[in-house]
Amino acid sequence: MRRAGRTVDTTPSFPGIMIAGACRFWSLTPMPSRELTTPDSLQELDDLIESSREILALQPGWDGEDASSVEESTWERATEFLRRNASILWTKYGRGIESPTLVPVADGSIDLHWNLASHELLINIPPGESQWADYYGDNRQGGSIVKGTLDTKAANHWLFVWLCE
Amino acid sequence: MNWEVEIIPDWDRLYHRVHKTFIKSHGIEPAAFSNRPQGSKSMSVDWEKYAIPQGTRARGRRPAENAVVQFEAGRVRAIPGQRVEHSPDPETGNRAHSDVIGEKSTEVRTQLSRIYELVIPLEQAIEDASE
Numbered sequence: 259m260r261r262a263g264r265t266v267d268t269t270p271s272f273p274g275i276m277i278a279g280a281c282r283f284w285s286l287t288p289m290p291s292r293e294l295t296t297p298d299s300l301q302e303l304d305d306l307i308e309s310s311r312e313i314l315a316l317q318p319g320w321d322g323e324d325a326s327s328v329e330e331s332t333w334e335r336a337t338e339f340l341r342r343n344a345s346i347l348w349t350k351y352g353r354g355i356e357s358p359t360l361v362p363v364a365d366g367s368i369d370l371h372w373n374l375a376s377h378e379l380l381i382n383i384p385p386g387e388s389q390w391a392d393y394y395g396d397n398r399q400g401g402s403i404v405k406g407t408l409d410t411k412a413a414n415h416w417l418f419v420w421l422c423e
Numbered sequence: 424m425n426w427e428v429e430i431i432p433d434w435d436r437l438y439h440r441v442h443k444t445f446i447k448s449h450g451i452e453p454a455a456f457s458n459r460p461q462g463s464k465s466m467s468v469d470w471e472k473y474a475i476p477q478g479t480r481a482r483g484r485r486p487a488e489n490a491v492v493q494f495e496a497g498r499v500r501a502i503p504g505q506r507v508e509h510s511p512d513p514e515t516g517n518r519a520h521s522d523v524i525g526e527k528s529t530e531v532r533t534q535l536s537r538i539y540e541l542v543i544p545l546e547q548a549i550e551d552a553s554e
Contacts (some may be wrong), residue, residue, distance in 0.1 A: 301499055322441040322485040324460045363454045365461055369529075373449055380453050380529040394530035405530055 291404035299354025303344050307337045310360040313368070329385055336360065336368040336383040339391075339410040346415040347422075355418050377402070377421055383410060395420065426511035426518050429472075432521035433497025437468035437507065437521060438479040438488040443545050451492065451539060453532035465522035468494070470509060476542045483519065491543040494535070499523055502534045 313328050320327070337360075344355045352378035358379075361369040366385040371394075372378065392408040395417070402423070408414050431437075447456035469479045476491040479543050483489045496507045505525040512520040525531065 316444075320487055322442060323442075323485055326461070361452045361454045362444065362449075364457055367444060367455045369452065371454075378533060380527050380533050392529045394528065394533050396533075409470060412466060 260412060277288045297348060298340075300344060300348060300355070302357045303341060303355070306357045306360060307341065309336065313360070313362045315345040316362060320362075321364055323364070325362075326385070328366055328368060330360050331387065332368055332383060332385045335387070335410050336370060339381075339383065339414070340370060343413070343415045343418050346413060347418045350415070351419065353419075353422055355421065372421060374421075377423070378403075379417070379421055381408075381417075393417065424513045424516070424518075425468050426513065428511065429509050429510050431470055431472075431507055431521060433495070433500065435496050436471040436493045437496055437499065437523070438471065438474055438476050438519075438542070439466070439468045439473040439492050439494065439539075440479055440483050441492055443490070445487050446545055450496050451490075451527070451536060451541070453536040455492075456532045456535040457527045464526075466527065468507075468521050468523055469517070469519040470521045472519065473511075474517075475494075478519075480543055482515070490541060490545045494523075494539055498538045499535070502531055504528075504544060505531060521542040 259408055285350065310333070314330055314333055316325075316327050318326060318327050340358070340360075347355055348352050356372060356374065358370045358372045360372060363369055363382065368383045369383040370379075370383065372380075376397060377395060378398055379392055381393040383391050391410050393406055394403075394405040396403045402415065403418075408417070428440045441451055441455045447458075456466060458464060473494075474527075477491070479484050480489050480491045499505055501509050502525075506521055507521065509521045509525055512519045527535075
């Protein structure tokens with residue numbers, strides 16, 4: 259099946275669902291949010307968020323060098339960013355996002371990393387609340403580049419839409 | 424010791440320790456490639472002229488928790504904003520010590536994660552440490 263110039267995998271993981279890039283299409287048109295149930299992708303994201311709590315237990319020097327521990331406020335900003343924008347993607351576009359890896363960085367920040375066949379996206383959530391997140395993504399061949407900084411509190415679902423292209 | 428600072432050829436390899444936290448089933452996360460110690464403007468590597476991968480791993484505080492990867496110096500220099508310089512360290516007796524200098528933005532870390540080669544996997548590091 260092909261829609262609007264986008265190649266779509268015709269093998270649904272269950273009836274009514276197709277996968278393209280990092281996204282899963284539950285519907286070709288947006289649906290009112292009151293009709294929605296929690297899709298698998300949001301459930302997977304919730305599971306990832308829950309399991310990622312383990313990084314809060316890392317002690318200073320967790321990498322055998324001088325790594326900082328991850329503050330709970332940083333983890334909350336990262337996971338809220340992820341959940342909020344994935345929810346917007348679902349309610350506005352009927353699309354679900356693949357779960358990223360959520361990785362602690364030695365400076366106490368957190369990386370959200372999508373390493374997909376068609377795209378790669380890395381978003382770094384810094385420890386300071388006033389600092390913006392740094393991000394970079396491309397199509398793995400040096401094209402379709404997105405990069406810059408973003409306010410994690412603002413709506414940034416466009417980046418997830420890009421990941422679905 | 425007063426070692427001379429030398430020019431590292433583009434085709435030479437650089438070894439870098441990677442902590443187990445950054446090793447996932449699909450490969451090594453970009454988080455492995457940051458400037459250290461914190462606040463530094465460079466990422467430490469060892470130049471193959473004076474080092475072997477096993478030595479790079481052994482210099483870690485907990486060697487068994489680290490894999491070792493290698494980069495080709497020229498490919499690192501091709502990443503915008505990155506310089507590779509020999510910086511021998513008499514204090515630790517490490518003549519191979521070198522720096523990849525430049526900010527490690529998400530773009531740079533993504534690029535570094537695409538050009539490494541794994542030379543000592545984590546499993547082997549654990550086996551060697553137990554011998």
